[in-house]
Amino acid sequence: MSPKVLAVDRLRRLYGGTVAVDGVSFDVGQGEIVGLLGPNGAGKTTIINMVLGVLEPSAGTIRIEGADIAASRVRALERTNFAAVYAPLPGNLTVFQNLRVFGLMYGVKELPDRIETLLEQFDLGRLRNSRCGVLSSGEQTRVSLAKAMINRPRLLLLDEPTASLDPAVADDIRTQIHEFVTRDQVGVLWTSHNMYEVADVCDRVLFLSRGKILLEGDPGALPRAHGKETLEELFIAVAREPLALRRD
């Protein structure tokens, strides 16, 4: 097992009397891509928000490379970054300006060089002086991913990163993320409703249902272990008949 980048232990989150996340424990290793899967409302985004420190857990701990997010927030978040469709970068700044502002915020060394590398890597060079608000959704996603990688994070949280991309661009993006993960040994927590994508990129998947981890394992082997042909079939079963399945 590779060293842990993210360690989540007995994480719980209540909203009033409703349990959104119920005693979830898992970890993400260096260079590992872990898929966090589940139907809408299963608790995926709630977990990501807690890992990012914008939502306080009701119980449990989150450690990013050993730094407790509750006690050492700055140290934990300096080595983390994220991209999510619901958190676009300010549309009134250009691509370059956004990368510069967030690069400063994350304390990136040799920032001009880093920005140029990312502009090239995500094919954003011709858009560097365009305001993010006028970009297509696919272009905005690429800018968000460039921002997510600006500080060379040790932990990358991707909440449906390819949701608004056409299949060709999505494939390019997956390849780029995969290369980044392999090269820099980054740990990734990836949510997606695209089971083809999950099977393609994830080393391990966690199926969430009603705030609990129902299943965990290799995306290639897990469906057959539960009598299903594909990950998509397994997803549908988790969404419709969670009680018929249980965590191994």
Add this chain to the structure above:
Amino acid sequence: MSSFRRTAAIVLRQFYLMRGSPVRVLPIFAWVAVDIVLWGFITRYLNAIASPGFDFVPVLLGAILFWDFFTRVMHGVSIAFLEDVWSHNFLNLFASPLSIREYVGGLVLTSIATSALGLLTMVILASTVFGLSFFVYGLLLVPFLLVLFLFGIALGIFASALVLRFGPASEWIVWPIPAFLSPFAAVFYPVSTLPPWMQQVSRLLPASYVFEGMRATVAGGAYRGTTLLLSACLAGLYILLASWCFTRIHRHAVRTGLLARYSAESTG
């Protein structure tokens, strides 16, 4: 060093916004210029019809200049904060290593820059067009402006905290706060004009001491330095209270999930 860079990032973001949008820059000059021109002519008219010997310019136009400076400082902080509300940027900001102190520090630095530009505009207009001489206030001009600046910062942070607490729809709270305070701050008349209960409120406002001091100085009377020191301490105390309030509300927003949902509410 990292802390400085994060604060600089907040200022840089505001600089980029203004550089790329004249619509954002214009209000820094326009409103204060309109006020100075309007009240400049009113003071001229009053000087023409009032008994000779009393000059309305340093009392009335000076009061407008000071009050507009205070308002610009307060709005400078709040508008910089609202830019993040309008662009649904909280998740990006607060999921970064940025601390509340660094964030608020960035808002305050932005306000220093914008309010200084507004002040410069007012000083040039008031002195060149309407003959307002700042020598009449003597060295007290500096502490007068400093107290108003500190009080404006405190109110700007407090107003931003309220918007963070009550959501984007509460943005309107920011705009009328100076107007609500102005009767109590005794901008145009002595505090003694107010009924006793309003005088009690007035004593809690650092701005009221500045305007009392300004009138006393123009009239050639004495103004105690200890009173000015008291108002500066009061303004400093309000900055601490407002910062505490912002931090508590942010903490509450993280605890309740309000911060995570803020972007969603912004778009609703």
